[in-house]
Amino acid sequence: xxxxxxxxxxxxxxxxxxxxxxxxxxxxxxxxxxxxxxxxxxxxxxxxxxxxxxxxxxxxxxxxxxxxxxxxxxxxxxxxxxxxxxxxxxxxxxxxxxxxxxxxxxxxxxxxxxxxxxxxxxxxxxxxxxxxxxxxxxxxxxxxxxxxxxxxxxxxxxxxxxxxxxxxxxxxxxxxxxxxxxxxxxxxxxxxxxxxxxxxxxxxxxxxxxxxxxxxxxxxxxxxxxxxxxxxxxxxxxxxxxxxxxxxxxxxxxxxxxxxxxxxxxxxxxxxxxxxxxxxxxxxxxxxxxxxxxxxxxxxxxxxxxxxxxxxxxxxxxxxxxxxxxxxxxxxxxxxxxxxxxxxxxxxxxxxxxxxxxxxxxxxxx
Ligand code: MRU
Numbered sequence: 001x002x003x004x005x006x007x008x009x010x011x012x013x014x015x016x017x018x019x020x021x022x023x024x025x026x027x028x029x030x031x032x033x034x035x036x037x038x039x040x041x042x043x044x045x046x047x048x049x050x051x052x053x054x055x056x057x058x059x060x061x062x063x064x065x066x067x068x069x070x071x072x073x074x075x076x077x078x079x080x081x082x083x084x085x086x087x088x089x090x091x092x093x094x095x096x097x098x099x100x101x102x103x104x105x106x107x108x109x110x111x112x113x114x115x116x117x118x119x120x121x122x123x124x125x126x127x128x129x130x131x132x133x134x135x136x137x138x139x140x141x142x143x144x145x146x147x148x149x150x151x152x153x154x155x156x157x158x159x160x161x162x163x164x165x166x167x168x169x170x171x172x173x174x175x176x177x178x179x180x181x182x183x184x185x186x187x188x189x190x191x192x193x194x195x196x197x198x199x200x201x202x203x204x205x206x207x208x209x210x211x212x213x214x215x216x217x218x219x220x221x222x223x224x225x226x227x228x229x230x231x232x233x234x235x236x237x238x239x240x241x242x243x244x245x246x247x248x249x250x251x252x253x254x255x256x257x258x259x260x261x262x263x264x265x266x267x268x269x270x271x272x273x274x275x276x277x278x279x280x281x282x283x284x285x286x287x288x289x290x291x292x293x294x295x296x297x298x299x300x301x302x303x304x305x306x307x308x309x310x311x312x313x314x315x316x317x318x319x320x321x322x323x324x325x326x327x328x329x330x331x332x333x334x335x336x337x338x339x340x341x342x343x344x345x346x347x348x349x350x351x352x353x354x355x356x357x358x359x360x361x362x363x364x365x366x
Contacts, residue, residue: 030213041070048090055173060096068120075116132176137348142183160193167258168210169245179278196222231267253339253354254291265341291336302329
């Protein structure tokens with residue numbers, strides 16, 4: 001049964017004239033749905049670094065367009081290499097950024113310089129469309145897992161399947177469907193009673209501001225919780241499964257995702273709650289094995305921890321200080337969940353254990 005996408009909106013679109021891309025400014029959600037037009041590689045770099053766009057797959061697709069824009073000014077080998085390295089440095093952790101840029105470079109380098117910019121733009125568009133289909137298929141492969149747990153847990157009218165998620169791995173973080181949310185949207189569309197516990201996801205509140213907004217738009221029942229509530233909810237049997245996204249998965253199945261994910265995996269393990277990771281294969285990095293030792297973890301500004309943006313009763317979005325003036329703050333943006341805590345990886349090619357042999361076999365068919 002084919003299911004309609006959860007939203008007609010897209011966080012990334014090519015502008016009709018093909019001279020820019022138009023993105024949702026995710027810094028303003030949920031208070032305002034506003035778009036920004038990115039017509040230069042500099043605008044794309046800023047949008048990624050300052051999180052106008054965020055989420056591993058969306059970062060990759062947006063960067064591919066950014067490189068195509070850069071090649072319009074100079075498509076020679078030196079510029080190609082310099083702009084690629086510069087865009088890759090916009091954010092260090094999500095491997096999709098390098099994955100998408102390397103695809104563009106490998107595609108255009110053999111081409112005559114004069115044709116590279118157009119070829120890069122066409123490939124960026126293909127990467128964006130592919131992402132929508134990849135995530136739809138992640139949903140298709142994840143749905144039987146939800147149905148199976150629902151059957152075992154006696155889900156039905158008045159007893160929804162309780163799913164916990166962390167950060168935003170929804171359609172806002174991709175080009176469509178989302179990764180972790182895709183099985184949820186498909187289950188909801190097919191009438192499976194479900195309810196989502198939405199971690200607020202401090203310090204940038206992707207859960208409170210983006211996931212809650214998305215699920216509200218789609219009519220999916222959900223409850224916002226403080227990040228620290230998940231373990232307690234699991235202890236009291238109120239969580240049937242956890243499903244999260246990822247920014248980089250290593251060859252042996254270590255999963256890097258938004259800070260706080262590891263703590264949810266520990267709590268899930270301690271309470272026998274299945275912990276699933278929705279992983280487009282574009283997020284698999286077979287070049288690294290030990291996630292803790294090898295994945296670069298982004299350190300973002302302390303101000304994201306000491307201050308908070310919110311909407312006043314008058315509807316104005318303001319920033320307020322949470323901590324005493326001058327308080328030191330650290331802000332690692334991601335953490336690594338060891339493979340041993342991951343129940344399964346849900347990919348567009350099927351569900352696999354977080355194990356090296358299975359991951360290499362999955363990619364061998366590529
Ligand atoms: O810092 P962000 O908002 O880019 O972090 C996003 C996440 O950690 C997501 O869970 C991950 O990128 C997967 S998005 C499908």
